[in-house]
Amino acid sequence: MEMIALYSKILSQLNETIVAMTEPAFDALMQAGTVDQRQRAARELLDVQHARLVLGNMVLADIAARLKENEKAFLDGIESLDEALERLEDIEAILGTVSTVLKIVGRVVTLL
Amino acid sequence: MRRLESQSLAGAVRAMAVVVPLLGAGGAAGCAARTTQFHDFATAGVTYVKASDAVLEEAGTAAIGADSGILISARANTPVGERTARLLAANKLLKDRVAILRDIRRHGRVLQRYFEALASIADSKAPESAAKAAESAFGALAGLSASIKASPLAPVVPGLTKLIVGSFKVRILEDELHQRADAVAAELALQEAAFAKVGELLQTDLRVQLNTLESRQVVQPFAADAVLPKEWAQNREQVITASAASAAASAGARAAGALRQAFEAVVANRFDRAAFTSLLDDIGEMLTIAEQLAPAAREGE
Numbered sequence: 001m002e003m004i005a006l007y008s009k010i011l012s013q014l015n016e017t018i019v020a021m022t023e024p025a026f027d028a029l030m031q032a033g034t035v036d037q038r039q040r041a042a043r044e045l046l047d048v049q050h051a052r053l054v055l056g057n058m059v060l061a062d063i064a065a066r067l068k069e070n071e072k073a074f075l076d077g078i079e080s081l082d083e084a085l086e087r088l089e090d091i092e093a094i095l096g097t098v099s100t101v102l103k104i105v106g107r108v109v110t111l112l
Numbered sequence: 113m114r115r116l117e118s119q120s121l122a123g124a125v126r127a128m129a130v131v132v133p134l135l136g137a138g139g140a141a142g143c144a145a146r147t148t149q150f151h152d153f154a155t156a157g158v159t160y161v162k163a164s165d166a167v168l169e170e171a172g173t174a175a176i177g178a179d180s181g182i183l184i185s186a187r188a189n190t191p192v193g194e195r196t197a198r199l200l201a202a203n204k205l206l207k208d209r210v211a212i213l214r215d216i217r218r219h220g221r222v223l224q225r226y227f228e229a230l231a232s233i234a235d236s237k238a239p240e241s242a243a244k245a246a247e248s249a250f251g252a253l254a255g256l257s258a259s260i261k262a263s264p265l266a267p268v269v270p271g272l273t274k275l276i277v278g279s280f281k282v283r284i285l286e287d288e289l290h291q292r293a294d295a296v297a298a299e300l301a302l303q304e305a306a307f308a309k310v311g312e313l314l315q316t317d318l319r320v321q322l323n324t325l326e327s328r329q330v331v332q333p334f335a336a337d338a339v340l341p342k343e344w345a346q347n348r349e350q351v352i353t354a355s356a357a358s359a360a361a362s363a364g365a366r367a368a369g370a371l372r373q374a375f376e377a378v379v380a381n382r383f384d385r386a387a388f389t390s391l392l393d394d395i396g397e398m399l400t401i402a403e404q405l406a407p408a409a410r411e412g413e
Contacts, residue, residue, distance in 0.1 A: 012312065015313070015316040018316060018320055019323065022182065022185065022319075022320045022323035022324050023323055024323060024326045024330070027185065027324075027327040027331070027332075028327070028331060030189075039190070039191070042185075042186035042189035043186075045186050046182065046183075046190065046198055049179060049182045050201065052316075053175075053179070053205035053206065056209065056313055057205060057208050057212060059309055060209070060213065063216065063305070064215045064216050064219070067216060068219060070295055070299050070302065071219060073292055073295030074222050074223060074225075074226040074295065074299070075222065076292075077288060077295070078222075078225050078226050078229045080288065081230060081233055084284040084287075085229075085233055088236055088277070089236075091238060091242050091277055095242050095246055096245045099249040099252055
């Protein structure tokens, strides 16, 4: 948990770094550099992006795992609510049945 | 004596006929207001999950788009021998990213089903149907006995049945709220944290996409000696106008936070229409941004 918080913090810093490294002004400076400087800048850009992807995946995977841990409660909730809905509809069924039976009894009584 | 008893019984029935509807009206209003809170919260929950799904989809697209922009920018200055390994490593990580985001989206569908189940109870027409059934049952009884037919309780029965069944409905929702309160609170706090990070990544990826696009299609062609491509001015306009969408990518965390606050309000029985409208605005903003990002992300490819 603490490691993930640290990764998340580093990820935020890498996000800021990659935005700065891809700024058109930075790119223009890189284009004006020597071949060696350009190659070094390109390698660093790719390394920062690689680290961003690795850390981003770790942070997001941790979030996904924690969401999944919570999932059982919601599946139980869905089951419980579905059952409750059936019970609620049963009240209708019971009253409907009572009504039908009473109507039949009413007809029989009238005939007598 | 018998007459007195009969008179007092008739009086009691008349009194009930007056008092019960009054009690019923107050109770029914309370039940309806509480049911509306659950209905509104569940509706907002379903809308939130749908909007968050769109944001998560865009997060994956933007991650790929940003990485492609970076690879294109660095390609000319990357030794030929390193290029394939760099590309394959990035592809592997992006496939993992898409799978993780898909996992979060799948979880969202479970959450959506939960909110829909809550809404099914809140929206159930059982109290109205039961009231009709009770009215019908009373009518059938009236057919058996003239005294039942003349009873002042006749008009009270459907309303009372509706109130009782309505209170069952509220009881189910309240029980569910108490049973799942911790899980819902934890989930919504987690959603807020998740979308803060997803939003940060999305915003960065969109910014990177725009940056690399601006360098490649606007700055470099302009700085070069060659004739400007005919779509240069259009590209420039797109890059500049798309900046606003990337700045608003944090709407997901705001919407999740608003849903968490709405849940707290439902628990405290103080979630009103104004709060519901404000919550829908926050979620709507999230969805609008996801819709705006979709074409922006494709333009960057």
